Amino acid sequence: MSHSLATYVALPGTTAEAMEHWHEVFGGELNILRYGDTPMEGLPFEPDPQAVAHSTLVLPAGVIAGGDAMDDGKDYPLQGTAYSLLYTVDTPDEARTYIDKLVDGGGSIGMPFEQAPWGDWYGQIFDRFGVMWAFSCETD
Structure with a gap:
């Protein structure tokens, strides 16, 4: 097994749109899995079937992964300079x-x-x- 490191981004219901946009910008191989495409038994929450459970955009330089954040009432601002x-x-x-x-x-x-x-x-x-x-x- 080889090691790898990917960036993971949890967006507030916009993961599919973001990943599709980044795919248009950078190319690569895009895969999006929605909760409705998975067996949802046993999950500790009730996801929207259209919400993104997991997605990956594989680029020559690395991988961006992500999913829709499950809203737990907390506010996580995205725009900032603490990360890029x-x-x-x-x-x-x-x-x-x-x-x-x-x-x-x-x-x-x-x-x-x-x-x-x-x-x-x-x-x-x-x-x-x-x-x-x-x-x-x-x-x-």
């Missing part, structure tokens, strides 16, 4: 392509993508779901 999905690419143009797709899809620039003081390229974008994407690449 860091995507390291080969060229600034490749990063700009992804950034443009995220912004065109309803996102906003958090930090412009430009050459950073350490010499590499870096920038931050909040997608329309409030998830922060950081893009990085070495100087070309």
Whole structure:
């Protein structure tokens, strides 16, 4: 058995929409499993059959996994700078392509993508779901 590490995001009922959007932006292989597609006996909660139980977007650089958060009355804000999905690419143009797709899809620039003081390229974008994407690449 080999080890792997994936990012897991629990979104408030928007996981399918987010994963489909990220699939449009980045490509890869998308799989979405809804609760209605699983045997729901024995679950400690009553999920909406259309809610996402588990999803994965497999990219050449890694895996994003996620599911719909089961609302327990707590408020978990998504947009913030305590975390981000860091995507390291080969060229600034490749990063700009992804950034443009995220912004065109309803996102906003958090930090412009430009050459950073350490010499590499870096920038931050909040997608329309409030998830922060950081893009990085070495100087070309």
